[in-house]
Amino acid sequence: MQNQDGxxxxxxxxxxxxxxxxxxANIANAVDRAVGVRIRQAPLTPERxxxxxxxxxxxx
Amino acid sequence: MMPLRxxxxxxxxxxxxxxxxxxxxxxxxxxxxxxxxxxxSMKHDLLRYEHLVDxxxxxxxxxxxxxxxxxTIGSTATHRAIERxxxxxxxxxxxxxxxxxxxxxxxxxxxxxxxxxxxxxPHSDPAxxxxxxxxxxxxxxxxxxxxxxxxxxxxxxxxxxxxxxxVLAAVEIPLPAKSQRxxxxxxxxxxxxxxxxxxxxxxxxxxxxxxxxxxxxxxAVPTQSNQTNSLLTGTRSQVDKQLTDAAEALAQxxxxxxxxxxxxxxKRHLIGVFxxxxxxxxxx
Numbered sequence: 001m002q003n004q005d006g007x008x009x010x011x012x013x014x015x016x017x018x019x020x021x022x023x024x025a026n027i028a029n030a031v032d033r034a035v036g037v038r039i040r041q042a043p044l045t046p047e048r049x050x051x052x053x054x055x056x057x058x059x060x
Numbered sequence: 061m062m063p064l065r066x067x068x069x070x071x072x073x074x075x076x077x078x079x080x081x082x083x084x085x086x087x088x089x090x091x092x093x094x095x096x097x098x099x100x101s102m103k104h105d106l107l108r109y110e111h112l113v114d115x116x117x118x119x120x121x122x123x124x125x126x127x128x129x130x131x132t133i134g135s136t137a138t139h140r141a142i143e144r145x146x147x148x149x150x151x152x153x154x155x156x157x158x159x160x161x162x163x164x165x166x167x168x169x170x171x172x173x174x175x176x177x178x179x180x181x182p183h184s185d186p187a188x189x190x191x192x193x194x195x196x197x198x199x200x201x202x203x204x205x206x207x208x209x210x211x212x213x214x215x216x217x218x219x220x221x222x223x224x225x226x227v228l229a230a231v232e233i234p235l236p237a238k239s240q241r242x243x244x245x246x247x248x249x250x251x252x253x254x255x256x257x258x259x260x261x262x263x264x265x266x267x268x269x270x271x272x273x274x275x276x277x278x279x280a281v282p283t284q285s286n287q288t289n290s291l292l293t294g295t296r297s298q299v300d301k302q303l304t305d306a307a308e309a310l311a312q313x314x315x316x317x318x319x320x321x322x323x324x325x326x327k328r329h330l331i332g333v334f335x336x337x338x339x340x341x342x343x344x
Contacts, residue, residue, distance in 0.1 A: 045249060047326045 071117040075200045083225035085111045093175035131233045135174025154242040174228045182217045183252035188276030189244045192258035195233040201226035217280040243342035253277045254321040259338040278316035278327040285313035307332035
């Protein structure tokens with residue numbers, strides 16, 4: 001994988017932040033698995049989840 | 061951001077002096093206490109005043125004391141002082157608990173109860189609870205002192221019934237009777253609450269004899285509905301069945317508006333959820 005990051009002293013590079021990228025998607029997936037609605041916008045506020053659930057219910 | 065415009069601070073030593081100054085400055089002056097709302101608005105150039113009358117210098121205006129069965133809180137008492145006062149925790153725990161959740165600790169450390177009520181920001185936690193508790197405002201002006209119910213003091217978004225020369229001196233809260241149960245709940249994700257709901261029930265055994273439910277933050281002013289209050293009376297199991305209707309009537313009366321804290325329909329939904337939760341909490 002290529003990236004534009006520079007290299008730190010002795011070739012050091014941050015590793016911890018990589019896991020942040022997937023976090024919003026992880027939570028959205030968890031919500032979908034839990035209550036069956038797909039939220040496509042972060043943050044996943046209670047109001048957005050409520051709206052999605054309502055829409056799903058109204059559709060039948 | 062623009063720098064704060066120049067203004068002059070005046071520090072009266074008595075309420076009468078403050079009232080005199082406010083009358084003299086008229087539109088160009090404003091009463092200043094904690095400054096958590098006022099100075100922020102001035103910094104954003106939403107409000108402009110040449111003179112600020114700092115009432116924090118008036119001795120004993122921040123006193124918290126018991127007087128004739130009422131808890132009397134001086135208008136410059138900070139939220140932090142109220143939440144920490146043992147006299148409040150012992151006599152009116154619901155108020156102390158509500159105060160612990162106002163904004164954040166930095167705001168509570170300088171923001172005052174009087175400032176909160178007089179700025180009349182629609183998302184006020186204290187206003188909603190105080191209306192439910194039947195609190196009164198002690199007001200002093202040029203023509204003398206008077207007492208006004210909190211729901212008559214706050215007349216609209218950022219609007220009060222105070223005349224230019226009138227100063228809120230203290231808030232007087234009657235202590236709930238032994239038969240009364242009170243609860244305050246709020247829902248908040250961001251800077252200000254989406255909803256605040258206060259419930260005071262007068263209970264006799266398994267029967268609720270009298271109820272007052274007040275919802276705030278969802279629209280301009282704290283609101284109650286006679287229909288809701290009467291639907292909340294009866295035996296507990298009876299009221300349990302009427303909660304949905306009671307919440308609907310309250311939502312109807314409050315007529316929620318869309319704002320940054322949530323859509324109107326979502327707030328209507330929340331009124332139902334939180335009325336039920338408050339009912340359970342008050343009777344727990």
